[in-house]
Amino acid sequence: AVLRAQGINDIVFTREPGGTPLAEKLRDLIKQGIDGEVLTDKAEVLMLYAARVQLVENVIKPALARGSWVVGDRHDLSSQAYQGGGRGIDSQLMASLRDTVLGEFRPDLTLYLDLPPAVGLARARARGELDRIEQESLAFFERTRARYLE
Template identity: 80%
Template sequence: MHNKFIVLEGLEGAGKTTAKDTIVKILHAHGVSDIVFTREPGGTPLAEELRTLIKQSANVDPPTDKAEVLMLYAARVQLVEKVIKPALDRGAWVLGDRHDLSSQAYQGGGRGIDPRLMASLRDSVLGSFRPDLTLYLDILPQQGLERVGLRGELDRIEQGSLAFFERTRARYLQLVAADNRIKTIDASQSVQQVSESIKTILNEWLSKQDNII
């Protein structure tokens, strides 16, 4: 089986951390042991600095919407070129906590930046580079925010309004419907049910990869 780039997506509180653990167990069961983990924004020294600016600068000099999206893409291209592509080139699998779909949904939907500009920026920066599989954990914003509230202090993005997250989810759903490389999982279910859904989808997808010559 050729190595792949798999990404987890979803709103705050969707349960990406638990889903990641499930995915790792499934990959191990399929004989995949060399896995590189990434998160966005972040994953390189430069990208981590940008992550801090994006998420923690609310009381200092909060970025404008367009400055925010440009910082996200600067962090993303640094991660792709310095970590993700080299890992794939040497044969490792990559499991990402967020990738470009997040920007298309959060900035293109939540912030209301023109989707055509978002698509153009993606194509200019990333070219044809895309994840092989994206698992989108779908949850109603209210439920997700309630979960996040139990974790303690919120960062600048998590402090967004309910309307912001509703717009973000609506854009997620539009993008998911248009791309068969993205699989949706109902994240409002119990942890066990979500894990079972992931197992079903991922095992089926991996079985198909086994048959590709």
């Protein structure tokens, strides 16, 4: 509403993971998993980047090329925090993966809304059934938050 009040009407809203048919399928796998199979941390991060590349190449870059504003719910910083901080995946591996698949593509502006992990978990529980990531321990979310704050 704020952008539209400023006369900016060509806005594309995105979410991660997701935003394309393939990326939405990957989102479901990441958030729900497959019965009987453990999703490894590295497989999770690779799936996230696969979904991200689909979104960037098929939605975000074309929108920017035609002059649209793009407002995204999450991007690479989330992977750096959740998988790098929360899951403890090596930061050099994370940076290498980001640079390999995204190149120099970065958001012009990132807003981080800080919330104590216990409050965020309480809100998630109040919404109902938790997804695979929301079921992680408080310590996981504390590590994730610490990485965001770095």
